[in-house]
Amino acid sequence: MHSIDQRVRQVRRQIREAALAGGRDPQDVILLAVSKNHGVAQIRQAYAAGCRHFGESYVQEALPKIEQLAGEDMIWHFIGPIQSNKTQAIATHFQWVHSVERDKIAKRLNEQRPAGWPALNVCIQVNLSGESSKAGIGVQQVPQLAAQIGDYKQLRLRGLMTIARRGSELKEWQRTFATLRKTLQELNSSGLSLDTLSMGMSGDFQTAIAEGATFVRLGTGVFGPRE
Numbered sequence: 001m002h003s004i005d006q007r008v009r010q011v012r013r014q015i016r017e018a019a020l021a022g023g024r025d026p027q028d029v030i031l032l033a034v035s036k037n038h039g040v041a042q043i044r045q046a047y048a049a050g051c052r053h054f055g056e057s058y059v060q061e062a063l064p065k066i067e068q069l070a071g072e073d074m075i076w077h078f079i080g081p082i083q084s085n086k087t088q089a090i091a092t093h094f095q096w097v098h099s100v101e102r103d104k105i106a107k108r109l110n111e112q113r114p115a116g117w118p119a120l121n122v123c124i125q126v127n128l129s130g131e132s133s134k135a136g137i138g139v140q141q142v143p144q145l146a147a148q149i150g151d152y153k154q155l156r157l158r159g160l161m162t163i164a165r166r167g168s169e170l171k172e173w174q175r176t177f178a179t180l181r182k183t184l185q186e187l188n189s190s191g192l193s194l195d196t197l198s199m200g201m202s203g204d205f206q207t208a209i210a211e212g213a214t215f216v217r218l219g220t221g222v223f224g225p226r227e
């Protein structure tokens with residue numbers, strides 16, 4: 001049985017090693033601690049171990065935690081599927097949204113992000129696994145959605161997010177993450193300046209780092225198995 005503190009040290013070491021092995025600066029890879037299904041006490045332990053970025057997938061579950069932890073310098077990332085009736089809460093409680101996949105949702109987030117607040121950082125979620133059950137849009141649809149988001153003053157498009165297929169092989173993970181990186185490079189060649197690749201979870205983050213991940217989203221790796 002490992003403590004959260006031990007787990008954070010361990011994953012930080014692994015992140016560092018994977019970055020160095022890939023010829024990257026370890027500082028360019030941010031650990032996003034995915035705290036879904038874990039309570040405020042555990043989040044505080046991860047915070048004490050140095051985590052500042054936290055990810056949540058369900059609005060209902062996230063809001064009470066975010067409210068209880070208000071005042072701490074935590075940065076909250078929404079990483080789950082987005083229903084229209086939840087955009088208001090997301091636009092007012094989170095600094096980042098990784099899971100934008102429709103213009104309608106982007107438009108609502110833009111309208112509901114309060115005037116005078118810093119722009120909401122957003123990533124477009126891309127489905128590269130070929131599983132129709134998974135969220136995210138196809139690569140071909142990315143430029144159009146990126147252009148639409150570019151018109152929204154209260155949003156700042158930062159990059160792309162993907163979830164690799166579970167239980168797949170190293171080769172397939174590499175292909176998935178490399179495709180996301182190439183898609184980002186193409187957007188940047190067409191005039192955007194995006195800096196974020198949100199890819200890699202507890203089972204595949206080292207591969208994602210080798211392919212250029214800037215956020216790795218770790219739940220189990222930081223907090224242990226979810227109930």
Ligand SMILES: *Cc1c(COP(=O)(O)O)cnc(C)c1O
Binds near residue numbers: 036057201203
């Ligand atoms: C739950 C979740 C994670 C973390 O998963 P682990 O395998 O526990 O690291 C990362 N990204 C998304 C989008 C998730 O929903």
